[in-house]
Amino acid sequence: MQTTGAGSLRLSKQASRPQLQSRATTALSLADVHRNPNWLDPNSLQSSPASRAVSRKQSFTHLGRLAGNASDADDSASLRSFAPTLDARLDGESMLGDLPGHHATPAWKALSASIERDDPFDAALAEDDFLSVRIQQELTNLDSITENGSNEEHLLETWKVKLKHFFILSASGKPIYSRHGDDQLISHYIGVVQTLLSFYQSAHDPLRGFTAGETRFVVLSKGPLNLVAVSRLRESDGQLRTQLESLYMQILSTLTLPSLERMFSNRPSTDLRRPLQGTDILLDGLADGFTRGSPSTLLSALECLRLRKSHRTVINDTLLKVRSANLLYGLIVAAGRLVSVVRPKKHSLHPGDLHLIFNMLFEAGSVKAGGGENWIPICLPGFNNTGFLYMYVSFFSTSERGHDPEVERSTSAGKDDELAIVLISADKESFFELRKMRDELVVQLDRNGSMAIIKTAIRKGHASCSDIVPGTVLRHFLYKSRGNVQFAMPSFEPHFHGLVARRKLMSLYDNLHQSIHSRTAHLKVQHCIAYDATALALETPLFELYCVAGQSASRAALAQGANRVVQWIRREEERVFIIGGAVF
Amino acid sequence: MSSRKKILLKVIILGDSGVGKTSLMNQYAQSAYKMNGSPNVTQVNKKFSASYKATIGADFLTKEVLVDDRLVTMQLWDTAGQERFQSLGVAFYRGADCCVLVYDVNNSKSFDTLDSWRDEFLIQASPMDPESFPFVVLGNKVDVDESKRMISSKRAQAFCQSKGGIPYFETSAKEAVNVEQAFEVIARNALAQEESQDFNPDFPETIPINIGEENQGCSC
Numbered sequence: 001m002q003t004t005g006a007g008s009l010r011l012s013k014q015a016s017r018p019q020l021q022s023r024a025t026t027a028l029s030l031a032d033v034h035r036n037p038n039w040l041d042p043n044s045l046q047s048s049p050a051s052r053a054v055s056r057k058q059s060f061t062h063l064g065r066l067a068g069n070a071s072d073a074d075d076s077a078s079l080r081s082f083a084p085t086l087d088a089r090l091d092g093e094s095m096l097g098d099l100p101g102h103h104a105t106p107a108w109k110a111l112s113a114s115i116e117r118d119d120p121f122d123a124a125l126a127e128d129d130f131l132s133v134r135i136q137q138e139l140t141n142l143d144s145i146t147e148n149g150s151n152e153e154h155l156l157e158t159w160k161v162k163l164k165h166f167f168i169l170s171a172s173g174k175p176i177y178s179r180h181g182d183d184q185l186i187s188h189y190i191g192v193v194q195t196l197l198s199f200y201q202s203a204h205d206p207l208r209g210f211t212a213g214e215t216r217f218v219v220l221s222k223g224p225l226n227l228v229a230v231s232r233l234r235e236s237d238g239q240l241r242t243q244l245e246s247l248y249m250q251i252l253s254t255l256t257l258p259s260l261e262r263m264f265s266n267r268p269s270t271d272l273r274r275p276l277q278g279t280d281i282l283l284d285g286l287a288d289g290f291t292r293g294s295p296s297t298l299l300s301a302l303e304c305l306r307l308r309k310s311h312r313t314v315i316n317d318t319l320l321k322v323r324s325a326n327l328l329y330g331l332i333v334a335a336g337r338l339v340s341v342v343r344p345k346k347h348s349l350h351p352g353d354l355h356l357i358f359n360m361l362f363e364a365g366s367v368k369a370g371g372g373e374n375w376i377p378i379c380l381p382g383f384n385n386t387g388f389l390y391m392y393v394s395f396f397s398t399s400e401r402g403h404d405p406e407v408e409r410s411t412s413a414g415k416d417d418e419l420a421i422v423l424i425s426a427d428k429e430s431f432f433e434l435r436k437m438r439d440e441l442v443v444q445l446d447r448n449g450s451m452a453i454i455k456t457a458i459r460k461g462h463a464s465c466s467d468i469v470p471g472t473v474l475r476h477f478l479y480k481s482r483g484n485v486q487f488a489m490p491s492f493e494p495h496f497h498g499l500v501a502r503r504k505l506m507s508l509y510d511n512l513h514q515s516i517h518s519r520t521a522h523l524k525v526q527h528c529i530a531y532d533a534t535a536l537a538l539e540t541p542l543f544e545l546y547c548v549a550g551q552s553a554s555r556a557a558l559a560q561g562a563n564r565v566v567q568w569i570r571r572e573e574e575r576v577f578i579i580g581g582a583v584f
Numbered sequence: 585m586s587s588r589k590k591i592l593l594k595v596i597i598l599g600d601s602g603v604g605k606t607s608l609m610n611q612y613a614q615s616a617y618k619m620n621g622s623p624n625v626t627q628v629n630k631k632f633s634a635s636y637k638a639t640i641g642a643d644f645l646t647k648e649v650l651v652d653d654r655l656v657t658m659q660l661w662d663t664a665g666q667e668r669f670q671s672l673g674v675a676f677y678r679g680a681d682c683c684v685l686v687y688d689v690n691n692s693k694s695f696d697t698l699d700s701w702r703d704e705f706l707i708q709a710s711p712m713d714p715e716s717f718p719f720v721v722l723g724n725k726v727d728v729d730e731s732k733r734m735i736s737s738k739r740a741q742a743f744c745q746s747k748g749g750i751p752y753f754e755t756s757a758k759e760a761v762n763v764e765q766a767f768e769v770i771a772r773n774a775l776a777q778e779e780s781q782d783f784n785p786d787f788p789e790t791i792p793i794n795i796g797e798e799n800q801g802c803s804c
Contacts, residue, residue, distance in 0.1 A: 172679020174592050174659065183592060183657050188644030191661055195642045198675030267712070269679035269778065271592050 135500050138163050139288050142180055155185055165230040166247060166287045169194060171264065176225070176272045177247075177280065179287045197226055209237050220244040224264035225251070225272075233291075233507060236514040242297060243290045246352060247283055252381040253356050254279050256388065282356075285363035292499060293506025296336075296358075298513055299480045299544070301487040302351050305337040306463075309574040311453050315340045316582035318444045323584060324437040326427040328389060330582075334458045335418035336362050338486075342582035350382025351485055361393060361420050375431050380424075392423040392434035396442075418458055462491035468568055473553035474561035475533075478509060479569055480544040481577055488569065488576040495550075504532075505548060512537035512546045527555055536562050543569070592657045593774040594679060596709075598701040599686030600694040601664070604724040606637070607757035608686065609645050609662050612767050637664045641672055651771050658771060677709035682718045682774035689723040689754065692734040695743075702747065718773035719750045722766055727756035 142155055159181045167186070168177040173194030178186045197219065200207040209218040218240040220227040227248055229240040252260065254276055263270045289297070296303060307315075319330055319342040329349060332339040336358045343349060357378070374393040379385060396419040421441060423434040445451040465474050468490055475495040480487040496505050508530070515526050516537050526537040529551070536547045536558045547562045569576065597605050637643045645660040661680075663672065683705050687694040702719065711717040723740050726733075737754060744750040751773070753766040 170679065171675060172594060173661075173675070174594060174679065183590070184646055184648065187592070187646035187657065187659050191642065191644035191659065192636055192640065195636075195640045195672065195676055198673035199640070201675050202673035267679075269594060269681050271778070273590075273592070 134161070134163065135503055137161075138291055142182075142185070144182055144184075152185075155181070159185055163232045164287075164291045165228075166244070166283075166290075167193065167228040167230070168247060168251070168283075169226050169228070170268075170270065170272055171221075171224045171226060172268050173198075174269070174271055176251075176276065177283050179284060193228055194226070197221070209240075216240070218244065220248065222248050223261060224268075224270075225260075233503075233510075235507075235510050238517065239298065239510055239514065242300070243286075246286055246290075246297060246355060249352050249381045250279070250282055250286055250356055250359075251276065252385050253353075253379045254282075256379045257381070257385040282360055285359045286355075289359065289363055291503075293503050293509075295478050295487060295489060295506070295509070296351070296355060298506070298509060299478060299487045300351050301480050301485050302354055303337045303487055303489070304576060304578050305334045305339045305454070305457050306488075306572070306576050307339070307453065307457055311450065312340060312574075312578070314448055315445065315450045315454070316342070318441065318448065318450060319582045320584060322437050322440040322444060324430075324433050326425045326430040326433055327423060327437065328426055329422075329424040330437075331357075331420075331422040331424075332454070333358065333361065333420045333422060334454060338578060339419075339454055340582065341578060342584065345583050347383065350380065353380040353382040356380070357391070357422060361395075361422070362418070373435070377428070378424075387426075388428070389424050389426055390428050390430065392425075392431065392438065394421045394438050395419065396421070419454065462489065464493060465490040465495075469561055469564045472561040472564060473549040473557040474547050474565070475549055476505060477545065477547040477562075477565050479546075479565060481569075481573075482542060482544065484577045484579060486577045508533060508535055508548060509546050513544075516544065527558070534558060538562065590655050590657060591775065591778060592659055593681040593771065593778060594659050594661065595682045595684060595770060595774055596661045596663070596677060596680045596705065597684045597686060598663055598705060600688075600691075600697055600701075603686045603688040603691065603694045604757045605662050605686050606643065608722065608724060608755065608763060609643070609660060611757040611760055611763045612660075613645055613647065637662070642676070649767075649771055651768075651775055654775065656771055656775060658767075658774075672708075674708050677705055680705075680709050680711075681778050682720065682770055683709075684720050684722060684770060685750075686722045686724055687735070687740075688725050689735050689740075690725055690728050690732045695723075695735045695740070698743065715748060718777045719747070720766065720770050720773065721750050721752045723752070723754045724757060726754045726761060727759045 142158055143151065162180050164179075166177070166179045167175070167190060169175055169190050173191055175183055175187055175190045178190075197207055206221060207219050209216065211217070215230060215232050216235070216237070218229045218231075218237050220229075220241055225248065227244040229244050231240055235243075251272075255263075260272075263272070263275065315332065319332075319340060323330065323342060327342070328344065328347075330342040331354075332341075338354070341349065357380075360376075360378075372395050374391075376391045376393060377388045378391050379388050383389070421438050423437060425434060427433075442451070445454075465476055466472060476490060476492065478487055478489050492502055492505070496502050508528075512526060512528065512535055516539050524539060526535075528535040528537075532551050534549050534551060534553045534555075536545075536549075536555075538545050543566070545562055545565060547558060547565065549558050549561065553561075573579070597609070599605050635643055641664045643662040645658075645662065647658045647660070649656050649658060661676070683702075685698050685701055687698055689695075698721065706714050706717070709717075721740065721744050723735065723737070740754075741752055744752040751769050753762050753769070755762040755766055757763060
């Protein structure tokens with residue numbers, strides 16, 4: 001890890017920072033806390049008076065702490081160097097906590113003070129940063145064990161440093177799915193898990209989770225399946241359990257619940273990998289999404305493509321006009337964002353089901369690889385976990401050339417095929433009917449200009465935070481409309497480039513979400529200050545809002561930014577959210 | 585390699601403490617590199633885990649073998665014979681494809697308890713058809729001097745016969761006698777058990793959803 005020159009200084013600083021652990025701040029007033037961005041203190045997350053009363057162990061310093069483990073520069077770290085604006089009036093001792101042995105060298109202090117701190121999120125992205133290496137390798141797949149087993153130890157090492165694992169095993173302890181590592185590598189770990197689960201099950205006290213070092217294990221038992229999440233990203237049990245629920249729903253969407261139960265009641269030793277063959281790619285897509293951080297899963301909400309109300313109305317009307325008799329749901333989806341939906345009055349769409357569809361279409365890539373036109377039996381467990389629906393999927397290029405339905409259907413999907421029409425029916429014989437509807441829909445959308453409008457909106461992408469709220473200190477936000485089960489957010493750019501910054505941002509959101517949703521803390525507003533960011537979370541019966549700004553933003557500026565986001569949403573509600581949709 | 589689906593088999597090994605269950609597993613794990621197996625069963629890989637026996641009462645070995653043309657992953661569940669682990673719980677035994685009962689031919693008590701190990705397994709695992717569930721009995725430590733032998737081959741075979749013709753092997757984990765042959769039969773019988781109840785999963789049954797109700801609200 002050690003390099004020379006300026007690079008090593010920065011590395012040491014970042015790597016060692018999180019090793020520092022301290023008690024809750026005793027800062028006397030909020031203002032003091034503001035002026036002393038205090039990454040050192042995990043509890044500084046909850047620095048508002050209301051929240052400080054609530055004791056919490058979680059912090060988002062963990063990402064860095066992991067990095068620190070590998071650095072031998074820790075001891076040279078300076079506590080003070082990370083709070084260069086430390087106010088002398090504060091009680092330094094308690095601010096820094098009891099950390100015997102961690103004393104700053106004068107040289108280090110001087111160097112740290114001179115390090116530019118304009119955008120610590122970006123600074124954390126230095127290529128030599130240990131964490132970024134770690135996260136970037138997180139999603140790479142392990143090789144298989146060679147015939148003579150010579151690479152086994154190497155694989156095991158690679159496997160063990162993964163920050164996150166998902167395992168699915170049958171109630172008899174047979175492996176069904178693992179994000180990393182094949183049977184050869186994981187089978188005996190699965191045995192260990194099963195033995196532990198069995199022990200607690202026979203005591204009628206099922207194991208729900210445990211911690212080993214910095215690693216959290218969460219177990220979800222669903223009938224004949226046990227699902228286990230292993231995370232070093234400090235997600236809450238609730239968040240990990242939501243992720244496991246989603247993997248479970250993916251399995252149901254392949255098999256249906258009655259079929260799954262029948263297989264295991266007929267034969268407890270069922271090796272479920274066989275009926276699930278080919279769906280690993282979907283589970284991987286979901287798992288990797290969770291590891292990268294998914295606002296949609298965190299909030300259990302959908303994101304929509306922002307369109308003018310009048311434009312969306314035209315699209316909705318078009319959908320209704322061309323709706324065929326056996327259609328259950330019709331969706332127009334742009335790169336994971338919903339453009340429009342047509343649905344029966346009595347049935348809304350479950351966000352979890354839509355997540356499965358979006359994952360299948362846009363993350364896993366398996367459907368796109370099949371070309372422009374697909375017919376997929378799928379169980380949508382949120383809608384009905386006992387049977388299959390039939391899904392007609394057709395992809396479109398978002399480039400500006402015109403459409404010939406016949407031609408587009410037959411050409412295979414390209415890289416920019418981000419737009420999909422999804423038509424779902426309960427009738428398995430309705431392929432030709434839905435294809436006809438799709439063709440008509442495309443003709444109509446082209447004719448009334450909607451297709452061009454959709455494609456333009458897709459190409460524009462997310463608006464940046466400063467476009468939405470000019471001049472704000474906010475760098476990113478998540479706004480969830482509770483009534484609509486939808487959320488809105490700005491682009492990750494320009495402040496959060498790449499996987500690492502995005503993962504850090506999502507960890508921050510995870511934390512805010514956790515605090516707001518904790519059963520013991522009835523927080524309505526939460527203000528957090530950390531080394532590299534300040535954040536504000538607030539909830540009302542109508543919405544949840546999570547805002548993130550740079551580390552020097554004041555609480556007032558954050559609050560002002562939050563208010564302006566709320567105003568923007570209020571103004572744009574019918575653009576950023578689908579309200580009602582096309583209902584028949 | 586053919587695209588034929590791999591099968592994972594769960595095999596549980598039971599028997600008193602000290603009869604050599606772990607040694608048998610070790611021996612089997614190492615046999616991968618000796619290549620002296622029968623032409624039909626070839627060990628292609630091995631994996632021997634760290635020991636968990638002292639802490640959770642079980643150890644695990646994963647090994648891929650070819651049985652005829654089928655690639656099979658053997659997931660061996662080795663148990664601690666001690667009293668304190670004697671009930672590992674239903675979920676430990678559930679869904680096993682074969683159960684291996686081990687005793688020490690020089691220890692008559694370990695032979696006498698075979699029946700209760702078998703009962704324990706049948707109670708806990710409650711297989712669909714207990715009569716035909718595949719067991720294999722191994723009489724281990726045949727390398728020890730004949731004068732110390734307590735259980736004759738004849739007596740063991742009579743026991744196995746009385747339990748519905750359980751295959752019986754006399755083994756020495758220490759000197760690698762009969763270990764591979766025994767595990768070959770274990771793999772075959774487990775595979776046969778697995779396939780006897782085969783369920784055709786390729787096309788899960790379609791359950792039609794009645795959407796009549798949904799369409800009632802239609803007013804378009």
